[in-house]
Amino acid sequence: MIEHARLDTDSRKRVESEARDLIAQIRAAQHKGWVNQFLQEYQLSSSEGLALMTLAEAYLRVPDAATADMLISDKLGEADWRRHSGKSNSKLVNSATWGLTFSRALVGEGETGPLKRLVSRMGEPFVRQGVGAAMRLMGEVFVMGRTIDEAMKRMKKPENKGFTASFDMLGEAARTKKDAEEFFEAYWRAIKAVAREPSANHTISIKLSALHPRYEVSQYDKCVPEMIDLLSQLCSEAASHNIAVTIDAEEADRLDMSLDIIGAVAKRPELRGWDRYGLAVQAYGKRARAVIAWANALDRLMNVRLVKGAYWDTEIKRTQVDGLSNYPVFTRKASTDVCYLACAKDMLSADNIRPAFATHNALTTATILEWARDAHGDDWREFEFQRLHGMGEGLYEKLVREDGYHCRIYAPVGGHRELLAYLVRRLLENGANSSFVHQLADNDLNDSDLLADPVEKVASVGGTRLPEIPLPKDIMKDWRNSSGIDLTDRETLMATAEAVNAVPFTPEGTDSVHADPHHPSGRSMASLDAARTSDDDVHSAITSAQAAYPAWDSRPVEERAAIMERYADLIEENRIELMGLIVKEAFRSIPDALGEIREAADFCRYYAHRARCDMALKELPGPTGEYNAMKLEGRGTWATIAPWNFPLAIFVGQNAAALVTGNTVVAKPAPQTPAIARRVVEIGHQAGIPEDAFKLVIGGADVGAELTGDNRIGGVAFTGSTNTARRIASTLLIDEERPIIPFIAETGGINAMIVDSTALPEQVAADVLTSSFRSAGQRCSALRLLIIQEDVADSMIEMLSGAMDVLSMGDPGDPSTDVGPVIDRDAYDKLMSYRETMRPRWIKTIEPPEEGLFVPPTMIGLDSIDDLTREWFGPLLHVTTWKAGKFKETIEQINAKGFGLTMGLHSRMQRSADVMRHLGRVGNLYVNRSMIGAVVGSQPFGGEGLSGTGPKAGGPHYLARFCAERAVSIDTTSAGGNASLLNLDRG
Structure with a gap:
């Protein structure tokens, strides 16, 4: 990719020269437009810029005055607007700054004096109306019109002369069938409206997520056929008027599904003669060049809009949360820039692609112009540039009006309520400190900095991943993050489901007639209690665990921690089998079952890390000649009682905490989920936990009562109902001769x-x-x-x-x-x-x-x-x-x-x-x-x-509750004096 995007020396010189001219044009435009100057003054890197963005995102959807006033106070009251006063070259920006300072005086908590009294007399409605007007003005800046007719009329204004538009109906995604129907109608109306002015050559952009409320891989069999039908209807109507349609790009986990839909519509026989259909490709995605090759391989001409990408932060977080192996997007901005250039070269040389390059970057624009001229001469114009409405002014005006290049404005259409999410996304994209728009406004960067070759940047660092963004497995730093399965990939999801459903399982507590636990006549508590452990088994389990305690507790904490980490590894190695048991015995969904595996592994690794930190000997301060120290040690044999709703994660978490701290355990799972517990105990023994140190008893409330009622138990960890927790607490206190032992309870709530x-x-x-x-x-x-x-x-x-x-x-x-x-x-x-x-x-x-x-x-x-x-x-x-x-x-x-x-x-x-x-x-x-x-x-x-009682599971204070704290103090002075003091002064 790097070599594909590299310019030779002569080309690089020409590109730099043209890019400098473009930067000069952009700077001139920025000084002319108050909007550009306003955005420069209030960048997202400042608290004031962030306050304005969040206010814009929320204010216009607030219907009541009281909350509106609170929101204004919340967002404007903490920022320092005075430091921006009078600094801009724009009188309008300075007036806006004065207005913000004025508003701050009303809503701020620390303001006093004549101004405070004046605005207080004028009242909160004054500020509310002013802020509302400002937010609507921002909407007009970034949205072409509230309706498609209004947007088309605005495109006829002088500032848009020579430009065409691609209209996008505002809205991030449909959540309901009604939403999807309204989006479909909005697209249909937009096509009809554009058809009324064919000479304008405007086009329509469509978001697939707007057409269906369940545009998800898990719903593929239902949503994809429906979406193909809906998109085909829109495209057929557009084709009948020869209007171009571009399908917008969305999150990476929807890419394959999007291509299936786009490809199916592209092959519809009724659309074969229509060559104005296409898609957007995001260059920050590592599959961008493959998508362009896919589009070129379709047996038809495809319009391809190349963009940098709009969901970068979302992609990074989702990958980390899901514990995937690597990111679907580049983490270095320079890598995205290089990929963009490589994709652009692919598109310019493709046989079946009509390219559109959406960029606000002067260097990228100049490079594309250089390659286009090399391939087709100075007069070749069979491609277009695109920019966002409200941004990028100055970059393309001369290219369009004097040099004859095509540029299309991506023009959002919708009301102020629909503006909000879109506005925030655009400001975030262009306000990021790595974006060209932001860097252009940075006074610490000169033109040479802006024109630095991204190819050389990537080549010099020797990799495409930014070290500050660790791989998902490393985000926890001190312990390895559990690994996930990409269930947003259809092939992976279906293969996982097939493997999970193939896991053999015979449910306990069901008769032969109704062995299906999903059936209403299936298992009940009465049938489950029949499969319980006998009383003698409970007694013998405690006896065995007690006998194993001294040897287990005496093992170094490092050994126990290493065994817990091995336990985590084995849980992950056996995750399909365990997921199958969770799905079939606990009736949890496949994603929930995977979540349990990951949480169990996380418990093991986290508690191993905490044990190393918490159980080390800690020397304490004291007077000279005295040694003081404290350490944590195991308490004996613990009873752990886990619930059926997290039959693996909580079961493993309770037991891992007790075991890593040197205790032995008698574990009782919920009677509904014994098979999961049996298997996970076996895996624990395989990891190196002695069999007698980790004992399992099965049964209902009577088994739990016997277990917690045994005076040999040194502590109880319980997750379940509040009523059961009360009964256990009473049991632990009723015998006056019984030692007072720790009781950890996690119960429910009216959340x-x-x-x-x-x-x-x-x-x-x-x-x-x-x-x-x-x-x-x-x-x-x-x-x-x-x-x-x-x-x-x-x-x-x-x-x-x-x-x-x-x-x-x-x-x-x-x-x-x-x-x-x-x-x-x-x-x-x-x-x-x-x-x-x-x-x-x-x-x-x-x-x-x-x-x-x-x-x-x-x-x-x-x-x-x-x-x-x-x-x-x-x-x-x-x-x-x-x-x-x-x-x-x-x-x-x-x-x-x-x-x-x-x-x-x-x-x-x-x-x-x-x-x-x-x-x-x-x-x-x-x-x-x-x-x-x-x-x-x-x-x-x-x-x-x-x-519950606390401490919190999965937190830094949890292990201490399983331990006895033991302190020692030793007098180290010599008989008749303190040698350490006597030998200090030799002068």
Whole structure:
């Protein structure tokens, strides 16, 4: 790739010369336009620029004045606007700065004096109207028009003379069927509108994610045929008017699916004579050149728009979170630039590609011009440049109006509500300190810096990966991040599903007639209790573990830690088998099963790391002649009791913590999931844990009672219900002769999420559905109570209802399943009985499969927070509202329930997050994200109050609870004096 993009010496000189001319034109344009100067003054690298961006992202969707004022205060009140006063060459920018300073005086907490009194008398509506006008003005800068007709009219203005447009209907993605239908209609209307002015040569850009609410690999068999049909309809209409259509690029995990759809439409016989169809290719993607080769190999002419890429930060984070082997995008900006050039050369020499180069980079533009002239002469114009509306002014005006090159403006169309996500994405792209637009505004960089050859940059560093961005396996630094499987790749997903479903498994606790646990007559607690361990087995297991304790505890911590790391390796090596057991015994979906494997491995490696740190001998200060030290050691034999909802991850986590600290363990899994426990104990023994140090007992409540009631147990770790935790706590205290031992309990909670009117509805919908219904709501951290600000409740509930409509219920071994069955008949009966009593309050529910233990995801309306008095452990989401201005009171109402596991907030106000952090009495607070999926070492998990005792699993304080602290103090003075002191002074 590097050599393909390299320029020879003479070409490099010509390119630099032309690029310098282009930079001069850009600088001249920047000094003319107040917008460019405003963006230069308030760059994203400054707190003021960031405040403006976040205000723009949220303000226009806030319907109520109270929240609008709070948002303005939150975003403008902390920044220093005065330091920008009078610095710009633009009077308009300086006026805007004065306005921001003026607003700060009203909303700021520390401002006093005549100005404060003046603006206070004028009132908050004055500032609110001013900010609203400013945000709408930003919308006009970056959006071509609110409607397609308005956008086409604006393209006729003098500043757009010579340019054509590619109109894009604003909106990031469809979340509901209604969203998708509205996007389809918007595209259809745009095609019709453009057709009315054929001489303008405008085109349409289409986002596939806008056409279907489940544009996901897991839904491939359903969504891809539907999307091919929808896109074919739009393309057929465009072809009938000879209008060009380009399919926009999206996230890398959708690339293969996108190509399947684009390729299928390209081959439709009714479109064979239409040569105005194409796609966008993102050069930051490592597969960019392969996509261009794919497009060139289609038996037709394809328009290809080459862009740098719009989701870089998302791609990096997703790859790290999923534990994949490497990134799908380049991490060095220079590598992306080199790939862009290599792709451009490929496109210019391709037989079946009509190129379009979307760039704001003067050096890239000059290089493309050089290559085009080399290949086709000075008069060749069979390609076009493209730029974003609102950015890149000055780069192409001369090329278009004097030199005759083609340039198309990528022109977003939509209302102010649709603007927000788009605006933030564009500002982030062009405000990043690595972007040409940002560097051009950096006074510390001269033209030579801007014209540095990216090919030489990449060649000089000897690699394409930025060292500051570690590989996903290395992001935790002190321990290896668990490895994942790329379930967004269709072939990988299907192969994984096939292997998982092929794992042999015979469920325990079911009779021969109803061996299928999904069936309503399947396993129940009564049948599960039949497969329990006998009383003698519990007693003998404790006896064996006690006998093994001295030898295990005496082994160096390094040995035990190494065994835990080997345990993690073996869990990952056996992950398909273990995933199969989880899917078939615990009814977890394939992604959930993979998550369990990864969490279990993370527990082992993290606790190995912590044991090395925490259990080392620590010398303590003291007087001269005295040695003081402390260390942690094992306590004896622990009883661990794990739940069925995380039958592998929590089971392994509890036992790994106890074992690595030198304790032996008698482990009791939930009676619903014994097979998983048996296999994972076997793997632990294979890793090097002595068999007698890690014992397993199987059974229900009676086995648990005997285990915790034995006076030889030195500690208990439990995850389960609050009522069971209370019973265990009573057992541990009832015998007055029994030693007082540690009890670690993690229980459930009435987990609540508060949503205010600044929240992005699409993000709320995605996170609420994930938090409420993933794993059939059978997670202790799952969302039980959603509290929406009443000003936006109706619209938010409408979107949630629409998103629920496209959930898929079914066999957890099916890759397309979102919601599987609940764990057993007893849970099913309890949930369905309660759900039926709440029927008058149903807001939304979906139809379940005809047979199976499927509790339909249901949204239930409540009059107030106080109406929900207990946790319902399943896919039942309760919804109520709160009034603006009552945020603190709402948090206190949640606290008053006594639970304290998880709490969520969706808001764009940092002060709201700060208030919740201060007032919320919960173990885990999640802001602007889902409430499930805590990561070991990053998000230690555990509650307080009725939700547990702590310490947090996967956190830095967890291991100490499994240990005895032992201190020693030794007098080292000699008889009659202190030799160390006596020999200090020799003068």
